[in-house]
Amino acid sequence: MRPSIVAAPDRAAEGRQRIDWVRRHMPILSQLETVFRKEQPLQGLRVVVSVHLEAKTAYLALVLRSAGAQVAVTGSNPESTKDEVVAALAAAGLHVYARQGASPDEMRGMMGMALDVQPNIIIDDGGDIVELLHEDRAELLPHVLGACEETTSGVMRAKARCLAKQLAFPVLLINDARCKYLFDNVHGTGQSVWDGVMRSTNLVVAGKTVVVAGYGWCGKGVGLRAQGLGAQVIACEVDPVNAADALMNGCRVMPLAEACREADIIITATGVRHTLRADHFAVLKNNSLLANAGHFWDEIDVASLQAAAAERCRLREQVEGYRMPDGRWLYLLGKGNLVNIACADGHPAEIMDTSFALQALAAKYLAVHGHSMTSAASKVPEELDQHVARLKLSGVGVSIDTLTPEQRTYRSSWQA
Numbered sequence: 448m449r450p451s452i453v454a455a456p457d458r459a460a461e462g463r464q465r466i467d468w469v470r471r472h473m474p475i476l477s478q479l480e481t482v483f484r485k486e487q488p489l490q491g492l493r494v495v496v497s498v499h500l501e502a503k504t505a506y507l508a509l510v511l512r513s514a515g516a517q518v519a520v521t522g523s524n525p526e527s528t529k530d531e532v533v534a535a536l537a538a539a540g541l542h543v544y545a546r547q548g549a550s551p552d553e554m555r556g557m558m559g560m561a562l563d564v565q566p567n568i569i570i571d572d573g574g575d576i577v578e579l580l581h582e583d584r585a586e587l588l589p590h591v592l593g594a595c596e597e598t599t600s601g602v603m604r605a606k607a608r609c610l611a612k613q614l615a616f617p618v619l620l621i622n623d624a625r626c627k628y629l630f631d632n633v634h635g636t637g638q639s640v641w642d643g644v645m646r647s648t649n650l651v652v653a654g655k656t657v658v659v660a661g662y663g664w665c666g667k668g669v670g671l672r673a674q675g676l677g678a679q680v681i682a683c684e685v686d687p688v689n690a691a692d693a694l695m696n697g698c699r700v701m702p703l704a705e706a707c708r709e710a711d712i713i714i715t716a717t718g719v720r721h722t723l724r725a726d727h728f729a730v731l732k733n734n735s736l737l738a739n740a741g742h743f744w745d746e747i748d749v750a751s752l753q754a755a756a757a758e759r760c761r762l763r764e765q766v767e768g769y770r771m772p773d774g775r776w777l778y779l780l781g782k783g784n785l786v787n788i789a790c791a792d793g794h795p796a797e798i799m800d801t802s803f804a805l806q807a808l809a810a811k812y813l814a815v816h817g818h819s820m821t822s823a824a825s826k827v828p829e830e831l832d833q834h835v836a837r838l839k840l841s842g843v844g845v846s847i848d849t850l851t852p853e854q855r856t857y858r859s860s861w862q863a
């Protein structure tokens with residue numbers, strides 16, 4: 448393996464402090480760490496982790512190592528990589544290849560370096576490592592037991608590959624587990640997107656018109672929190688059911704081009720390229736804020752925005768102003784990268800606790816069953832979802848009811 452790439456080795460103590468803080472607020476993963484340390488379920492296996500590289504991900508990587516694995520870590524978006532966390536992981540003896548602000552080519556190169564570990568298990572976020580393995584590093588495919596995919600966009604890619612019979616190993620779809628999307632996509636994105644908007648702009652949300660493009664799990668969370676902050680929300684959708692859901696949640700619903708004329712703040716959360724594009728920039732209100740919550744930075748067509756602008760300047764650390772030829776100013780947050788990660792610290796630790804507990808348990812599942820699984824994109828087994836939820840509840844001292852034997856019979860019979 449090549450030596451780790453560490454941009455700020457002198458910041459390891461700061462990184463350790465950040466990891467220690469999230470560890471205190473990730474009780475499910477902490478419980479799994481204790482069990483894994485004893486049982487060593489990943490003993491002798493090699494794991495690559497490619498998720499937004501900040502403190503919570505670092506803790507997941509450390510838990511996987513405590514389970515006996517050799518772990519190589521890389522980022523999933525250069526803007527979200529925290530150099531102090533990279534330094535802490537390298538100092539802890541993991542192989543780490545990531546640098547904040549790396550170019551796409553550099554980033555790809557660093558993912559390749561992580562793959563040199565010859566992974567048996569992949570923890571991916573957005574599907575880039577799975578793609579790289581299939582397209583450029585096919586010689587490594589025979590080592591791979593399987594992958595765990597974190598987010599909706601990566602799930603879409605894995606399902607498409609599976610449908611085309613181009614998937615060389617099983618992929619467990621973490622995102623499609625209830626303990627993922629019900630907490631992470633809705634509450635995590637809902638809270639942290641507004642954290643990012645508020646931190647980067649220091650402006651008020653109350654009284655504004657917020658447009659949410661894509662009212663799926665993430666968009667719903669963003670819209671509900673905007674309403675809680677006192678904004679009026681307009682939802683834009685291509686799916687009639689999700690559009691109706693938005694309506695029932697008190698949003699106005701209309702096509703995006705119409706909504707742009709009213710938007711003070713517009714958040715994309717579709718997982719689809721160029722959701723916000725040239726024809727929208729042409730009609731957006733003066734002084735509107737544009738931000739993306741979707742996985743890939745191309746949901747906002749930044750190249751077209753740059754091409755249309757008469758002037759472009761940096762106004763705050765994560766805010767770029769674009770002056771249109773007619774004099775309107777549009778403000779892009781976090782260069783179009785995920786606003787909650789580029790402009791804030793990503794999801795709260797308690798939220799990533801459930802997502803990463805699923806990742807850790809899914810990795811263990813692949814270690815045991817990977818050899819006998821078919822190369823398909825499939826849901827995480829229901830018992831893992833239930834296990835994580837029970838740990839979450841017990842961790843906060845909450846107990847729930849159970850069905851009586853009579854009720855169980857009633858639920859499984861038609862005669863009653």
Ligand SMILES: NC(=O)c1ccc[n+]([C@@H]2O[C@H](COP(=O)([O-])OP(=O)(O)OC[C@H]3O[C@@H](n4cnc5c(N)ncnc54)[C@H](O)[C@@H]3O)[C@@H](O)[C@H]2O)c1
Pocket residue numbers: 598599600601628631632636660661662663664665666683684685686689716717718719722740741742743785786787794
């Ligand atoms: N910011 C984060 O931390 C975070 C967290 C989880 C997921 N994500 C990412 O956010 C994106 C959305 O995830 P999700 O779980 O909400 O997906 P989802 O499938 O539940 O929702 C996406 C919605 O967008 C709609 N849509 C698609 N194209 C559209 C268009 N052109 N105009 C309007 N609506 C459109 C779809 O109909 C759907 O309702 C994905 O890229 C996912 O990977 C980000």
